[in-house]
Amino acid sequence: MITDIQVRKLLKFLSQGKSLETAAARSGMDEKTGRKYRNLNMLPSDIKVARSRSWRTRNDPVGEFWGTAESFLKINDGLEAKLLFTYFQREIPGRIGGGQLRTFQRRVKSWRATEGAGHEVFFPKRHDPGKMSRSSFRNLSELGVSLAGHNFDHLVFHFVLTYSNWETGSVFLAEDFPSLSAGLQKSLWDIGGSPKFHRPDKLDAMADKPAEFKALLNHYRISELTNRADSPDDKQTVEQRHRHFEMALNQALILRGSRDFDSLTEYEKFLRRLFEQLNQKRLYRLQDEQAVLHRLPREKWGGEDDAS
Template sequence: MKKYLSQGKNLEIAANKAGMDEKTGRKYRDLDKLPSELLAERIRLWRTREDPFEEIWEEVLPFLKTNEGIEAKTLFDYLQREHPGCFHDGQLRTFQRRVKNWRATKGPGREVYFPQKHEPGRLSQSDFTHMSRLQISIAGQPFDHLVFHFVLTYSNCGIIRNN
């Protein structure tokens, strides 16, 4: 919007070209700040309330460290049973955020996964395997042979041949 105003456009045109209402444009013009600058000012980095789980957090940590997949809801139910009257259902979301934050900052690393997209007729996999280690015998005679395995990756259709 600042660009359009500096080009001599009136407020209504500048706001419309920037994709906002004229009143919103007037607010940003009068404050001489961008929307992103106003948002950055509103982000708070302090707590508005005391953390209700601070005293028992050391009790929770062993569960988080030994059971990577344990859900925060399960732990919260456990805390409600172990400390009756201390935690009410309305604090579940606070506890879930605390568990999520711990996992992100101090928890175990996550496995990296790259999805593979297979297209029909484009890729296949093949493999030869020596079968002599299995010591297969036919009519008492050792049967040393190779096995060829071929798979189309899109359809997972395969064939096995031995020689």
């Protein structure tokens, strides 16, 4: 049984910059167990209390809306408890007092400790750090986003590292090669390196620019992976990851209370904040990826002139 002392040692070694493998070994646990306590950032005694505490009593002050709150957290467990609480105050006026906030925050903390870590969707096959990334253009017109009162039909280039599930995205108006190039390069510079392989989930954006696409990948030392079909499990999980982002975005818009933004800049800032929430528990695995990613070139790929 893992003790509080062991976990304190683990967290201390990690804070000193030790690798997970080294920190776990020096704390008397295997790497898998070390990863669990690193991600939870809680002592075994705290987890035991969270699991044993019964929240569902007759006088449960947040029971009326906890079921809905849990469904939100399963999509985005990085949501701030106070933001969720404010949403329910708005949706159920006059029935939720400010004094219930602390209770709700404790309930969210308990849920994250006992259930939150298990809801991440990982690709079914084993993926090594820094090896693979995926991307897809997602048409978000149905979400009803508007800018300054005008309907905003748009797409988001959605990028995912398959080992850590770290994700990011960029707004575009068309699914074409310039958008693919800009979206991919922004994603690579966001993570500070490039993986060994990259695979767009659709090939339409590069169909008329095969030489340019190859030049773009070569610039970042990425190998093409466009000639191998996904297995049924891979295909389902890839789509699930992209759909998960769309659900999280729709959820964030619901919590915001309005789908209208003053400007594109405001909307892009809103998206960045969403990705920060979604990536909160992936930062340790992202560090594993960043340690083996290719270094970025000095400059971004310049376009068709660099393809010759």
